[in-house]
Amino acid sequence: MEKEHALIQQLRKIGLKQKASEVYAALLELKGAHPSRVAEYTGLNRSTVYKLLVELSIKGLVSELQKKGKLYYQIENPKRLVKFAKDQVKLAGERLENAKKALPDFVELIQLSPVRPKIRFADGLTGLMSLYESHVLEKEPYEMLGISNTTELTKVFPKKFVLDYINKKKKLGIGGRAIFPDCEKDKNYLKEYYKNYPKKILPQIKYVPAKIFPYRNEITIYGKNKVSIINFKQKDTVGIIIEDQTIHDMMRMIFELAWTGATEFAKLK
Numbered sequence: 001m002e003k004e005h006a007l008i009q010q011l012r013k014i015g016l017k018q019k020a021s022e023v024y025a026a027l028l029e030l031k032g033a034h035p036s037r038v039a040e041y042t043g044l045n046r047s048t049v050y051k052l053l054v055e056l057s058i059k060g061l062v063s064e065l066q067k068k069g070k071l072y073y074q075i076e077n078p079k080r081l082v083k084f085a086k087d088q089v090k091l092a093g094e095r096l097e098n099a100k101k102a103l104p105d106f107v108e109l110i111q112l113s114p115v116r117p118k119i120r121f122a123d124g125l126t127g128l129m130s131l132y133e134s135h136v137l138e139k140e141p142y143e144m145l146g147i148s149n150t151t152e153l154t155k156v157f158p159k160k161f162v163l164d165y166i167n168k169k170k171k172l173g174i175g176g177r178a179i180f181p182d183c184e185k186d187k188n189y190l191k192e193y194y195k196n197y198p199k200k201i202l203p204q205i206k207y208v209p210a211k212i213f214p215y216r217n218e219i220t221i222y223g224k225n226k227v228s229i230i231n232f233k234q235k236d237t238v239g240i241i242i243e244d245q246t247i248h249d250m251m252r253m254i255f256e257l258a259w260t261g262a263t264e265f266a267k268l269k
Contacts, residue, residue, distance in 0.1 A: 014081055015088045019044060023052045024075070027062060032074030034067070059084055117244035123236060129161060131228055131239045136168040138223045144169075144176035144203075145255045148218040150189040151181070152232035166193055175201035177255075179262050181210035206262035221251045 007028070011021035019042075026041045027033060033041070039049040053073050056062040060080050062073050122131040135144065154162065180186040187207065194202060216233040225248045230239035242248075 011081075014085050019048065020052050020056060023049060024056060024061060027073055027075050032072060034070055034072055038073070117242050117247060119243075120241045122239045122241070125156070125237075128156065128230060128237055128239050131230070131241055132157070132161075132165055134226070134228065134241060135220060135222050136165065136172060136174070138172065138174075141173035141175070141201075142223060144174050144178075145221040145252060146176065146178040146219065147215070147255065147258060148178055148220070149181055149186065149216050149232060151183055151185045152216045153218060154185070154189075156232055156237055162193060166197065170197055170201075173201055175203065177204045177206075177259060179206050179208060179255075179258055181213065181215070182207040183210050206259060208262050219251065219255075221248060221255055224248070227251050 007025045008018075008021045011024055012018065016024060022042045022044065023038055026038050030037065030041060035046060035049050035053055038044075038053070039046045042049065044052075053062065053064070057064050057073070061076055061084060063076050065072050065074070120131075122128050157165075180189065190203070190205060197203075216231075218228075218230045218232065220228045222228065225243055225245045227242045227244075227248055228239060229242075231237060
């Protein structure tokens with residue numbers, strides 16, 4: 001058994017895949033066999049064995065003949081393995097040359113393609129704090145738009161960090177609008193965290209029924225062309241920043257739709 005295992009390992013090194021190596025080794029041990037016997041010997045199902053025997057035959061490693069009216073396979077001269085290995089090397093060389101020739105075309109296509117969005121991923125507390133800091137790195141005041149769950153937000157970020165972040169927004173003159181779930185903690189968020197925020201730029205908040213919209217994430221549309229998304233739901237929270245004008249503008253439109261919808265929910269109360 002050890003000898004057979006070693007043979008299979010050698011065949012793998014030559015370039016045969018695991019199951020093909022097992023079938024070849026079985027034929028060598030059995031000194032030729034019908035497919036059904038190879039299947040029995042290797043433990044592989046018959047359809048797999050038939051397929052592998054045909055592939056080995058095409059590679060010139062085994063020969064196919066009729067024996068008592070049934071297909072029978074046997075090993076070709078082992079020197080064929082050397083030829084097979086040489087063919088593999090030759091094929092790999094041709095593929096390498098083809099890849100080198102095609103590379104300039106691929107580079108040109110990439111350069112000619114439309115500008116792709118810049119995407120940055122963040123995970124863990126440090127990564128998410130860095131993501132949040134990007135909201136307050138803009139040089140000019142702007143209107144920040146967000147859909148958030150502040151109950152989840154305040155579980156992730158330390159209170160001091162959130163207060164420092166809000167203070168930076170205040171210094172930059174960042175106003176905004178946001179949609180929160182109608183939970184008690186979310187309703188008290190402004191009172192607790194925005195106590196000294198100028199009324200002129202105090203965020204406007206609308207609430208949606210938490211039972212109908214049980215989201216535990218946050219989308220922030222900010223700056224001139226950025227969107228950040230944070231998933232508070234997972235044990236290890238993750239977030240991304242997308243920098244792209246088209247996506248930014250589209251998310252603004254989606255927010256406006258949600259803002260209008262939140263107004264309609266308020267009217268129903």
